[in-house]
Amino acid sequence: MTFIAVNNVSKKYEIGSELKALDNVTLKINQGEFIAIMGPSGSGKSTLLSILGVLNPPTEGNLIIDDIDVFKLANEKQADFRREYLGFIFQQFKLLPYLTAVENVMLPLTVAQISKKEKLQMAEKVLAKIGLESKLHRLPHQLSGGEQGRVAIARAIVNQPPIILADEPTGSLDTKTGQEIIEIFKALNEDGHTILMVTHNKENLEHVKRTVLIRDGKIVN
C-alpha cells in the first residue's frame, strides 16, 4: 500500500528567469522502503527531499503521506505533521553546538507534552541504542564525525517518526564511518522506518531497496 505519494509535482523558482527544479515528478513509496535518491548536482534531488520533508510546497501537484494532503494543512499543522511523521538528518548533521548530545536528541521532544524526565529517558534510550550511552553529555565539538552522525540519527528517530529523510548523511564521513551510519539506517529500516536518503555515494546503493535517479528535475528510472 502506498504510504507516500508524490503526484505530478513540479517546482519552479524565479531567479531572473524561471528555473524548473522539478518537472512533473510522480513517485509512490510504500511503508518500510529504504530509498536512495541520486542524481548530479542541480538535478532537483534536494528540492524533492525538501518537498517530501514538508518544508517546500510544490508549485504544482501534491504530496500525500498516510492519506493526508500535507500541503493543504495549515502552516502550524504542517509543523505538527513534521514532528509526528518525519525525522531529518541534515548534511553535516547540524547539531546545535551549545547543546550536549542528549540535549540535541531531546530537541524534537521539546514541544511534546511529556515530562522532562520522560524526554530524558527517551533520548538516553535512543543514544544507548546507537552506542553513545557513554557520551550523553558531550558537546558536538567533543564528538567525532561518526558520533555526530549517530547523534543526528538519534535526534531524527527519538520521537519515533515513521519516515526518515537524510540529506547526504555519509558525505562528510570517511568510508568506514559512512558504512557504520548506513548500517544504522539498515537497522532502523528493519525496525519499520521508511527511509529516503539523498546520496552521491554509489557504495550506499547496495544497502537500499530502491534507487530513484533524478536528472534535470525528472525521475529517469
Place this chain on the structure above:
Amino acid sequence: MGLWDIVINNLKRRKGKVLFIIAGITIGIATVVTLFSLTTSMNNKMAEDLEEIGTKVLLAPQSEKTSFTYGGITVAQDVAFDIKKIPRDILVLLEARSEELNIKYIAPKIVHEVYLDGKSNLLVGANINSELKLKPWLKYSGSLPDSENEVLLGNSLAEQLAKKPGDSLIISNSNLTIAGVLDETGVQEDNIILAPLVLAESLSGDAGLSLVELVFNNSPNLDADINSLKALVPDVKVTTVREVMESRKEVIDRYENFAFLVSVIVLLIAGLIVVTTMLGAVNERIKEIGIFRAIGFRKKDIIYIITLEAAVACGVGGFFGYVLGVLAAKGAAPLIETELLIGWNPGLFLIMITMAVIIGLIASLLPAVKAAQLDPQDALRYL
C-alpha cells in the same frame, strides 16, 4: 529539556548581546527610578511642609492704594509708609478665638521702611521663632536674635552691605547687631531685615501692626473658618496666601513633566536597543531557527523563545536598573534639597521589573515574528 532550557542556553551562549540588552535596560530603568524617586520625594516633602505649615492667611489694612507685595500678595502702599496700621488689640481677639477658628499660628508683623546706604529697605518686625516655624524653608547662618538689638539679614542684603553675622548695623541711630544671615531663598526674604517685633515697634514709633500672618490647621471646614475670620475682623483685608508653596509646586510640576519626558525618551531608546540587538540575534540564528522549524517547532514556539530571551534579559536589567536608580537618587537628593528622603520601595521595584519585562516583550515581538515567519526552506538553505 523544554523551551525554557533553550532560552537559558541561548542567554548563556550570547553573553555579549545579552549584556548589551541588560546595560541598555539598566540605564533606562535607572533613569526612570532616579527621576521618579526624586519627584516623589520632593512632592512628599512639600506635602509634609504644607501639612506642617497649614493654610496661611494674611491680614492687612484695607486700602485702595497698592504698591508692594509681601509674602506673595500685594499689600497696601500705606503699610510701607507706616500710615495705616492694624490695631494691636486684634491679637487679643484672634488669640481668644484661635481654637474655635482652627488657627495654628498667629504671627504679627510690623513692616517699616528703613534706609541703609541711602537705599530704601524693608525691616520686618516679627516673633522670629514663630516666623521660622511658619516658614520652615528659612535657614540661616550665625544665630537667632536673643536680644532686642539683634537682627537677621536677608542674604542679598547682607551681600550688598558686605555684612556677616556679628557685624553691627546702624538704623535710625540705633546700633544693632547682625545675629545671623538668612540663606538664599530666591524670594522677598533675601532683601529684608528680620527684627524682633519690639525693635520694629520702637523704630517705627507706632504700636500698630502692618500685617498679621495666620496659619490655619488644614481641615474640611477651612473655608468656613476663613469666612468666620472675615466676619470677625471686617475692617481688615483677609487674603489666603499661596506664595512659596505655590511656586515650589509649580517648579516640582515642571520637573515632573520634564522627568516624564526624559523617562519616555530613555525607555524608547532602551526599547530600540532591544529591537536592534534581537534582530541581529535572529539574523545570526537563521540556521538554528531552520532546524527548529524542520523538526516541528511551531511559529509560536519560535516567538516564545525569542520573546522570553528578551524578557529575561530585560528583567535582569530592570533589577539592576532599580538598584542603580535608587542609589543615584540617594546621591542626587542632597544636591536638590537636603531633607529629601529616598528609600527602597518594593512597589516601585515590582513596577520597574514588570515595566522592563514588558519592554522586552514588546521590543522583541518584531524580531520574534520575523524569526517565526522565516520559511523553513529558506532557513535550511543556510544548512
